[in-house]
Amino acid sequence: MESTVKKCRCDLDAELEKVIARHEGKKDDLIEVLYWVQENYGYIPKDVQLIISEKMDIPFSKISGVVTFYHLFSLKPKGKYEISLCRGTACHVRGASRVLERFEKELGIKTHDTTNDNMFSLEVVRCLGACGLAPVVKINKESRVRMKTDLVPGIINELKNAAK
Numbered sequence: 001m002e003s004t005v006k007k008c009r010c011d012l013d014a015e016l017e018k019v020i021a022r023h024e025g026k027k028d029d030l031i032e033v034l035y036w037v038q039e040n041y042g043y044i045p046k047d048v049q050l051i052i053s054e055k056m057d058i059p060f061s062k063i064s065g066v067v068t069f070y071h072l073f074s075l076k077p078k079g080k081y082e083i084s085l086c087r088g089t090a091c092h093v094r095g096a097s098r099v100l101e102r103f104e105k106e107l108g109i110k111t112h113d114t115t116n117d118n119m120f121s122l123e124v125v126r127c128l129g130a131c132g133l134a135p136v137v138k139i140n141k142e143s144r145v146r147m148k149t150d151l152v153p154g155i156i157n158e159l160k161n162a163a164k
């Protein structure tokens with residue numbers, strides 16, 4: 001069973017040192033190290049990029065470039081609710097773009113961003129494997145199917161209320 005207890009930052013930093021040590025002298029392992037950071041910190045903090053830069057002897061600009069290039073990596077902590085909207089073909093054909101625009105409008109953020117209260121993050125993903133039920137939106141681990149733009153405000157309210 002997955003633990004719900006979050007590790008403190010100092011524990012993560014100590015583990016990071018070990019992860020970097022395992023990849024010592026292997027600059028090509030940068031993505032692997034960054035992936036570990038994303039998984040464990042929940043995003044890639046700037047100071048962690050600086051640590052990796054120093055310890056792996058990789059220019060900070062290169063690390064920063066990799067982090068911003070891959071949407072897998074985030075520069076900000078993800079929100080309590082990670083909203084992932086499918087932009088696969090079936091969902092696209094059935095209006096996923098309009099649903100995405102509505103989420104952006106209602107949340108006041110763009111895709112790949114997080115609301116200032118850290119409540120919501122918005123991402124786009126490729127096929128979620130439920131094409132027959134398109135458009136599909138995944139909110140954390142739960143899928144919402146046959147999405148329509150006018151369902152968006154209600155879903156956001158529902159999530160806000162559930163978080164109280």
Ligand code: FES
Pocket residue numbers: 086087088089090091092126127128129130131132134135136
């Ligand atoms: S294209 Fe969206 S679930 Fe497959």
